[in-house]
Amino acid sequence: MTEFRLFLIQRITSGLLLLMGAVHLVVLLVAMQAPLSAxxxxxxxxxxxxxxxxxxxxxxxxxxxxxLGLRVIAREWLGWRGTAWGIGLWTVLVAxxxxxxxxxx
Amino acid sequence: xxxxxxxxxxxxLVVDLWRGDAGGGGxxxxxxxxxxxxxxxxxxxWVQRHAEPGLAYRFACRVGMCGSCAVxxxxxxxxxxxxxxxxxxxxxxxxxxxxxxxxxIRDLVVDFExxxxxxxxxxxxxxxxxxxxxxxxxxxxxxxxxxLVDAAIECxxxxxxxxxxxxxxxxxxxxxxxxxxxxxAAVNDRRDDTKGHLRAAARDGGAHACHAQGxxxxxxxxxxxxxxxxxxLKRHLVVAALxxxx
Numbered sequence: 001m002t003e004f005r006l007f008l009i010q011r012i013t014s015g016l017l018l019l020m021g022a023v024h025l026v027v028l029l030v031a032m033q034a035p036l037s038a039x040x041x042x043x044x045x046x047x048x049x050x051x052x053x054x055x056x057x058x059x060x061x062x063x064x065x066x067x068l069g070l071r072v073i074a075r076e077w078l079g080w081r082g083t084a085w086g087i088g089l090w091t092v093l094v095a096x097x098x099x100x101x102x103x104x105x
Numbered sequence: 106x107x108x109x110x111x112x113x114x115x116x117x118l119v120v121d122l123w124r125g126d127a128g129g130g131g132x133x134x135x136x137x138x139x140x141x142x143x144x145x146x147x148x149x150x151w152v153q154r155h156a157e158p159g160l161a162y163r164f165a166c167r168v169g170m171c172g173s174c175a176v177x178x179x180x181x182x183x184x185x186x187x188x189x190x191x192x193x194x195x196x197x198x199x200x201x202x203x204x205x206x207x208x209x210i211r212d213l214v215v216d217f218e219x220x221x222x223x224x225x226x227x228x229x230x231x232x233x234x235x236x237x238x239x240x241x242x243x244x245x246x247x248x249x250x251x252x253l254v255d256a257a258i259e260c261x262x263x264x265x266x267x268x269x270x271x272x273x274x275x276x277x278x279x280x281x282x283x284x285x286x287x288x289x290a291a292v293n294d295r296r297d298d299t300k301g302h303l304r305a306a307a308r309d310g311g312a313h314a315c316h317a318q319g320x321x322x323x324x325x326x327x328x329x330x331x332x333x334x335x336x337x338l339k340r341h342l343v344v345a346a347l348x349x350x351x
Contacts (some may be wrong), residue, residue, distance in 0.1 A: 005311035006344055076275035 006068055013065040020058045045104040052105035059097020063090055108120060119149055119250045122160070123202040126211045132200065133157075144176055144283045145185040145265040147151065149213070157259060161212035169326065174214050174265030177202040184267035220264050220283070228285030228305040236299040242296045250293045257290035257334050261326060266321035266331050282321035282331030285312055287341055289334035305340070309316030312338040 031041055045051040067090035072079040114210045117136040124133045137151050146164055164174040167186045174185040178193055179200050190199060207215035224230070244251050266282035267273055273281050288302040307310040312335050320333040345351045 002307070003309045003310060004307040004313050004342065008343060011343060059334070078274075 006071075009070040010065055013061045013068075016061045017058075017065055020054070020061065023054070024058065042104060049105075052101050055104065056098055059101055059105035060094055063093030063097050067093060117197075118148065118190060119198045120152065121198070121200045122149075122152065122157075124160070124211070124212050125156075125209065127209055130209070130212075131260070138174035138299045139191070139323040143188055143190050143194070143202065144207060145176065145188045145199070146174055147182065148190050149185060149201070154231065161214045162340045163214050166223075170261060174203055175268070176332075177205055177266045177268065182265040183325050184263055184265065185324065204264055206273050207268065215264075217264065220262075220267060220281075223267075223280045226305065226308075227284035227288045227311075228301050228322070229284045229291070231291055231294060231296075232298055232301050233296055236303060238296075244295065250295055253293040253337075254290050256330060257286050257293070260286055260329050261327055263326065265324050267331075268321040269324040272314060272317060273317050273322060276310065276314050279314040280306070280310055280312075282315075282335065283308060285315070285338055286329060286331040286334040289338055292338065299341075300350075303342055303351060305344070307351055308343055312342060 034040075036044075067086055070089065073088040074086075107146050116139055120135045120137050121132040122135060124130050135156050137148050140147065143151075146167065149160065149162045149164075153162070162174070162185075164169040164175070164186060166173075167185060169187040172184070175182055176185050177183075177199075177200075178185075179195055181193070181195070182204060195216060201213065203209045203215045204215050207217070208219065210216050239311070260283060262283065264283070266286075270279075270282055274277050283307060288306055291297045292299045292302050315332070315335045317332055317336065319332045322329070322333070325331065344351070
């Protein structure tokens with residue numbers, strides 16, 4: 001994949017993160033204002049497939065954006081030109097994020 | 106006098122000049138008589154005439170048009186002919202080195218081949234649409250696209266932006282501000298077939314490799330805006346890519 005495509009993916013994921021981060025903050029504020037207990041929040045996320053799906057996409061987007069950004073920093077500051085560690089980092093971040101989404105499903 | 110950095114030295118500037126070649130070198134100290142209003146180029150000329158006839162440095166027009174005299178002065182890339190020595194001296198000292206990110210030929214003379222190779226890789230030139238139109242394009246001087254071309258086209262090719270750019274230092278494949286700025290002028294030229302410039306700017310080391318730190322704009326001696334040009338290229342590239350036109 002060319003550098004430009006990776007740049008494009010990072011730009012697109014940054015836009016998605018802005019939107020999804022805003023939704024996440026609003027949800028947090030609503031839950032705190034209610035106030036909802038952890039059990040009440042989990043009861044709602046278990047009841048609807050929307051929130052686990054939302055946070056699964058959020059986690060994948062954040063993992064992709066972070067891995068691409070760290071990849072550029074590592075290339076320019078440390079001279080790491082390989083791709084294997086970047087793919088490995090992305091895989092770990094996606095796995096951690098999806099595990100969290102799975103728990104609230 | 107406002108402070109030690111701007112205080113006029115009594116009799117002489119202490120000038121550390123980098124001397125050497127591609128194999129290596131180091132700083133050599135000279136004492137140059139103070140002459141209020143003297144430029145960095147005057148300092149170099151004094152050293153060559155009075156202390157070191159073998160000193161290699163480059164200049165041509167002496168009036169800020171040709172872009173051939175740029176050097177690093179106390180760590181900052183500057184044009185030697187239009188930079189007054191006293192205001193940029195630190196406690197009466199000047200450290201003058203060859204331009205950063207350029208291979209040295211000898212002393213302060215650097216090789217510009219790689220600089221212009223970047224312009225070629227970026228297709229930093231007018232590339233007319235083919236076949237040519239039947240009638241000559243009539244472009245009003247105040248047309249918005251013409252204004253964008255004007256803003257970019259007056260680059261004097263001094264290499265200061267490339268020397269100032271940390272992205273070039275971190276990523277040697279990066280085309281750099283000057284080449285992309287020239288490509289941006291062509292993209293805004295309505296007589297130009299812009300696709301070639303966008304494709305060149307999308308290759309590895311293209312516009313996306315810029316981190317928008319803005320050193321190119323800060324140090325450009327003729328007030329160009331290469332960072333703005335590169336941002337413009339990025340916008341065009343993203344739109345073209347999303348529309349499948351790259």
